[in-house]
Amino acid sequence: MSEVRSEPYDARAGEAGETGEGGGAGGAGEAGEAGEAAERGHPGNGAGGPDGPLVLEHRVLKSLLGAWALAACSPAEAEAVEEHLGGCGPCADEALRLREAVGLLQRPESLDLDPGLRTRVLESCLERRPPRIPVPEWAAAYDAETARLDALLQDFGDAEWHAPVRLRWYEADEASTRRTTVAGVIAHLLTVDGLVAVALGLEDPLGDVRAERPTPAARTEAYWRAAHFPPTRSVRAPWREQSHHLVRTASFTGGAGRMTVSYGDFELPLHDAMLDRAFECWVHAEDIAEAVDYPYDPPSGRHLHGMVDLAARMLPVVLEARRRSGLASPVERRLVAAGEPGRSLRLEIEGSGGGEWLIPLDSPAAKGSVEHEVAHVALDGAEFCRLAAGHVPPQEAAVGQEGDREAIRDVLLAAASLSRM
Structure with missing residues (x-):
């Protein structure tokens, strides 16, 4: 103001x-x-x-x-x-x-809202009167990131909505890209968030549009074709309305039990799916901000920590899948039994959202062990998330590396392979 x-x-x-x-x-x-x-x-x-x-x-x-x-x-x-x-x-x-x-x-001042204003206002309001149905912690990051992106879009004119954006991800260990516009990115978020909406019993944003496969990429391509690509700024209203419905409905689910969200090729528990959507919202908000030459900060430390934790928990399963496809080094000895300690890589995340994770290397069911640590990798929190989003080349990601070079390479490539369009 x-x-x-x-x-x-x-x-x-x-x-x-x-x-x-x-x-x-x-x-x-x-x-x-x-x-x-x-x-x-x-x-x-x-x-x-x-x-x-x-x-x-x-x-x-x-x-x-x-x-x-x-x-x-x-x-x-x-x-x-x-x-x-x-x-x-x-x-x-x-x-x-x-x-x-x-x-x-009369010194002019920026009319841009302080990114922390919404949080401060909400905290002040909640101190006076707690909500009847509070937003659960596992949905808070999605609530915050969609609100931040919506604030960025608020004053966009036609030129900004049609600014070119290049989506980036890794596929088969190769960097892949897809050109679209700011409006196309919001349409992408709308359709992939729609997977969570369907799981919660809400309306599918695709409506009568049929996708070849129920994957994020196929759904996005189908929506783009139906919208006579590229989409226009009119996509903002349904995206914003859907994000509000997702947060509200998630707030009524309580613990969410064993509810899962299907991404076509894999499934995520609802808790993790909401965190995944918060992660992608932030990553694509950075893509949009870069396209219009506007600064955009990473998520809060608490929310960034949750995003790092989700990626770290997924790495053992991804490593196993890559090993079966011949993209990762084979296990040098027999598989470790479920729950038993095995060879581990210590992932140290520095800065905001930081912490340490022990990544089991020989089996997704194995237990990470300090005694069996064979490698150590140190990265900044936001940089690790950009690696998992396919925005940073794996060979350039780690600030510090020690130990088994092959294990380090496998983990960094596995992190990059978490990305998708």
Whole structure:
């Protein structure tokens, strides 16, 4: 919000008085005396009667120009000054100069909302009156990230909505891209969030549109085709409405039990699916912000930690799938039994959302073990998430690496393979 500030009346009136004839201080003093006389209705000082206009001498009116420029005159004085300006060219020029100077004194401030304003307002409100149906912790990151993205989109014009965006991900260990627009990215989020909507019993945003497969990529392509690609800014309203419905419905599910969300090729528990959607919302918000040359911060530390944790928990399963496909190194010895300690990589996340995770390397059912640690990787929290989003090449991701180079390579490539369109 912008805030208009002005200097105190006395300081500005003194400066205005310096432009008066015969010394500014005397002019300002006479103006004050004239004003007081006018309030008393004393005709000897040039004041009109109680119902008539205020009549002041030229030198008094000139001394009031500074106060008039600051809108600090009384209504009667302002009326007298403005009537005088209509017939006095030098005073009109001086008044214009002073008004422009006042405009320079009022420092413009950004109209962009503080990203933390929404959180502070909500916290303040909740301290006074807790909600009847609070947003569960596992849906809070999605609620926050969709609100941040919606705030970014709020003032976009047609040029921004049609700005080109390049979606990036890794497929078969190769960087892949897909060109779209800002509106196309929101359509992508709408259709993939729709997988959670369907699981919760809400309306599918695809409607009657048929996708070749129930995967995020296939659903997005189907929506784009039906929208006569590229979509327009009109996609914002259904995306925003759906995100509100998802948060509200999730709040009524309680613990969500064993509810799962199908992504076509795999499933996620509802808790993790909501976190996954928060993660993708942030990643694509960064894509949009980059396209329109606007700064965009990572999620809060608490929410970023949850996103890192989700990716770390998925890595053992992804490693196993890549090993079966010949994309990861084979296990050098027999598989470790479920729950037993095995070879592990210590993933250290630094900065906001930081922590440590022990990633079992030989079996997704094995237990990460400090005693069996063979490698260590250190990354920044936001950078690790960008790696998992396919926005950072695996070979350039890790700040610190120690130990088994093959295990480190396998884990970094597995993290990149978590990405998708």
